[in-house]
Amino acid sequence: MKMSVIYLLIALLVPCFAKADTSFIGTIKTTKGDVTVVRSAGQTPGHVGDKLYPEDVLQTGTNSSTGILFEDNTVLSLGSDTEIIISDYVFAPEKGIFSMVINMIKGTASYLSGIIGKQSPETVEFHTPDATINIRGTQFLVKVEI
Amino acid sequence: MKKTILLFISSALLLAVSACGTKSTVVLVPDPDGRTGKLTVTNQGGTQTLDQANQSVQIKNKKTAPGTPEKLSHDEIAAVFSDALAAQPLPPAKFTLYFLPDSNLLTQESKKLLPQIIQTILKRKSSDIVISGHTDTVGKKAYNYRLSLDRAKTMFNILVDNGAVPDDIRVTSHGEGNLLIKTPDDVAEPKNRRVEVLIR
Structure with a gap:
C-alpha cells in the first residue's frame, strides 16, 4: 500500500520535473556590462549560455547590452538601460501552438522574427507602454524613453 | 505565488511608467x-x-x-x-552533409565542408549544436533508424575530435521518417542520405 502511494507520488512528480527541465524558451547568447535576469527565485546576473523561462524580466545597465536567441530562432537584443518582460512564450510546432508576448518598459531593442513570427505572426505581440507592435515576418527596432 | 506577485509588480510598474508619459x-x-x-x-x-x-x-x-x-x-x-x-547573436547556421549508400562514410564533396563546420562552432563558441541523422527509403525502417543514428554518431565523433564539447551536442536519428526529397519506399535518393548540423 505504502509503496503504491510512493509510486503514485513519483508518477505525479516526474512530469513536473520533466517540464521544468524542458520548458526553457531561449538562451542568452551575448552580454556586455551589467545584465540581470529577474524571476520568482530572485535576481541573478545574466551570463552567456543562461537559459530563459516565461515571465523572466531582463534588465541591462549603463553601457551594457545583451542578445537572446529564442527556441524558434527569434533574435531579441537589448541596448543600454533597457528592461523587458517576456510575458508569454509558447513554441510547440508539433501541436501548432505559438505565442510570444514581450512588454518593453524602457530602453532600446532589436527584434528579428523567428519561426513564430513567420508561421504565426498574429500570435506575436510587442508592447511598449503606449502602443502595441504587430509584425509580419520582419526586423524592427524600438526605443522607449521614460 | 511569487511569480504572480512579480508579474503584478511588473504590470504595476508598466502602468506607473505609462501614466507619467x-x-x-x-x-x-x-x-x-x-x-x-x-x-x-x-x-x-x-x-x-x-x-x-x-x-x-x-x-x-x-x-x-x-x-x-x-x-x-x-x-x-x-x-x-x-x-x-x-548585441544581436548570429542566427543559427545549418549545414547538410551527404553519405554514401548504406554507409556512414561521407561523400568526398561533403568532407570538404568539415573545416567550415568546425570553424563555425569554434568561432561562435556555440554550446548548442543539434545533429540529426537521416536515410533514404531503401531498406527496412528499423534498419534505417540504426543507420541514421550511426551517421549522426559519426558526425558527433568528428566534431568532438575537432574540439566541440560533447555535452553541447544533441544527437537525433530520424531514419527514413524525415525525407528532404519526398520519394516512395525503396527509392535510392542521395539527397536523403544525410546529416544536418544546426549550430546555434
Whole structure:
C-alpha cells in the first residue's frame, strides 16, 4: 500500500520535473556590462549560455547590452538601460501552438522574427507602454524613453 | 505565488511608467537577407503601418495616434540603436552533409565542408549544436533508424575530435521518417542520405 502511494507520488512528480527541465524558451547568447535576469527565485546576473523561462524580466545597465536567441530562432537584443518582460512564450510546432508576448518598459531593442513570427505572426505581440507592435515576418527596432 | 506577485509588480510598474508619459519610437529595418517586412503600431488613438525600409514612427502616449511615418538615415538609426544591434547573436547556421549508400562514410564533396563546420562552432563558441541523422527509403525502417543514428554518431565523433564539447551536442536519428526529397519506399535518393548540423 505504502509503496503504491510512493509510486503514485513519483508518477505525479516526474512530469513536473520533466517540464521544468524542458520548458526553457531561449538562451542568452551575448552580454556586455551589467545584465540581470529577474524571476520568482530572485535576481541573478545574466551570463552567456543562461537559459530563459516565461515571465523572466531582463534588465541591462549603463553601457551594457545583451542578445537572446529564442527556441524558434527569434533574435531579441537589448541596448543600454533597457528592461523587458517576456510575458508569454509558447513554441510547440508539433501541436501548432505559438505565442510570444514581450512588454518593453524602457530602453532600446532589436527584434528579428523567428519561426513564430513567420508561421504565426498574429500570435506575436510587442508592447511598449503606449502602443502595441504587430509584425509580419520582419526586423524592427524600438526605443522607449521614460 | 511569487511569480504572480512579480508579474503584478511588473504590470504595476508598466502602468506607473505609462501614466507619467513615455515616448516610443519604432523603426522598420531590412532583415539580414535584405528583405523588409511590414508592421503595424496600434494604440487607443489609432494605427499606423510601416512597410518601407528605415521608416519610423513616434508614439507620444497611448491616447494619441502614432505619428506620420518618417524615413530615418543610417546615421540616425545607428546613433540610437548601435548598442542593441551590436548585441544581436548570429542566427543559427545549418549545414547538410551527404553519405554514401548504406554507409556512414561521407561523400568526398561533403568532407570538404568539415573545416567550415568546425570553424563555425569554434568561432561562435556555440554550446548548442543539434545533429540529426537521416536515410533514404531503401531498406527496412528499423534498419534505417540504426543507420541514421550511426551517421549522426559519426558526425558527433568528428566534431568532438575537432574540439566541440560533447555535452553541447544533441544527437537525433530520424531514419527514413524525415525525407528532404519526398520519394516512395525503396527509392535510392542521395539527397536523403544525410546529416544536418544546426549550430546555434
